[in-house]
Amino acid sequence: MTQNLLEVRNLTTGFHTERGFVKATDRVSLAIQEGQTLCIVGESGSGKSVTSLAIMRLIDYAGGFIESGEVLFKGDNLAAKKQTDMMRIRGSKMSMIFQDPMSALNPVFSVGDQIAETLRIHKHMSDKAAWNKAVEMLRLVGIPSPEIRARQYPHEMSGGMCQRVVIAMALACDPELLIADEPTTALDVTVQAQILDLLAKLKRELNTSILLITHDMGVAAEIADRIAVMYAGAIVEEGAVDEVFEQPRHPYTIGLLRSIPGIEGERGGELYTIKGSIPSINELPSGCRFHPRCPHVMERCLREEPPLMADERGHRAACWLDEVPKEGA
Ligand SMILES: Nc1ncnc2c1ncn2[C@@H]1O[C@H](COP(=O)(O)OP(=O)(O)OP(=O)(O)O)[C@@H](O)[C@H]1O
Ligand SMILES: [Mg+2]
Structure with a gap:
């Protein structure tokens, strides 16, 4: 089995604020193999940037911290490192590109x-x-x-x-790992496409592993090997890009895919929107965090939080629907 370059395990992060401790990510687990690109997608405020800042340990400078969990970079836990050691790692072994150049x-x-x-x-x-x-x-x-x-x-x-x-x-x-947080959103559309092509080319030529954060599923489809979908601080689905696109398992992912212009929207005319809005991770509903917005909500979803459940191909989703026969999901 190929070794993971990066493996994040149960990463819970938060910030000390005037209102006390606020959680920002909840037991996030993900992995990137050498030469692979993982895209994290999800609505605004779902915890994408905080996850990347925690991996780089830049979260310490943003007033936040890692509450629990591990960030294994080639097996070495960065969550336990001193900032003086992180300074040597950042910029050489892993580096980051932000939204605003x-x-x-x-x-x-x-x-x-x-x-x-x-x-x-x-x-x-x-x-x-x-x-x-x-x-x-x-x-x-x-x-x-x-x-x-x-x-x-x-x-x-x-x-x-x-x-x-x-x-x-x-x-x-x-660097062995490049983290890019919405690297194209500050640019106009044609330039966005050029920058994405550039990243795809560099990935092929240099074999750099990339963690790309975007709220754009179309961008993720173009460049990712795997996709992680975040919702209210947690990963709700993760898998190989074709499997997530062709057989999405979480109703939130299905909603996100239906809301891309040109996929469903083109045929149906009207663009799909997921009803309701993302809850604060500090005021989560009971059971499944997505249940108030879910078109398939069941009694169990109100009581029990679904864990990420993997199928035989390693495609993970946190949804109880997978446990019962689906109807039109
Ligand atoms: N410096 C901070 N202090 C307090 N809370 C913060 C801070 N930075 C982020 N958060 C909170 O952490 C959560 C996750 O934010 P994050 O910036 O990771 O979202 P995001 O998925 O990157 O969203 P966007 O798509 O808008 O960039 C949000 O609830 C946000 O309010
Ligand atoms: Mg962000």
Whole structure:
């Protein structure tokens, strides 16, 4: 069996706030094998970003913490590491791309200098070697005339170009895991598609494992090997991308898929929306967290929380419907 590069087990996280402790993720478990891409999808507030911040241990800086669970990176538990150790891991073994490229770039240094700086720090390269590698990275991410562009400052570039620079910076030290949190939402649609194509190309060429966060099922379909669907702080379904798309098992996933324009919407004319809204993880309903919005709700769903149940192919879903014969699910 291929070893998991990343394995998250029962990760529960939260924040200390004025109102006391608030939970943000609830026993999240997921795994990524070498060279694989896992997409986390789900509505706003479902815990996608907090999961990724916890994996990188950046949650500590956002005022949050890991309450329980493990983050095994090549078998090593990052949840128990000191920040000084995490600083060595972040940027070299795993790196992250955020939604807004401008916030990741420093306006007072040229983009080439910023990439070179990471290489000097993590790879102890000489100034010249780091600069040459920075130019090479800009070429790799499809920036034309990289020797000239490397001397430019972020404000001299478009949003899409800046996101390419951020990707070049994230990949410069050859990380084994790249985490991208909604890397295209701040960009316009054509540029979004180019950035996704770039990620898919880099994944093939560099064999980097990717954790991609998006609320867009269409994006996930294009790039993922596996998909995890989050709802109110928990994973409710997870499996290989074709299985989740062709045989979704959780009514929430079925709802999400039906709400993509062009899949069901095109035929039916009207776009499907899931009734109701996502509950706060701190005021969850009894039993199944999805039951107030579920079209198939049963008596048992109000009483008992369904655990993630795996089928023989490792496709997991947290729904009692799978235990009884389905009718039109
Ligand atoms: N700094 C914080 N302090 C308190 N609560 C927070 C903080 N950051 C996130 N949360 C809470 O954690 C939960 C999960 O938020 P998260 O940002 O992970 O959602 P998300 O799935 O990434 O949503 P989006 O699609 O909008 O980015 C939410 O209930 C949110 O209010
Ligand atoms: Mg987010």
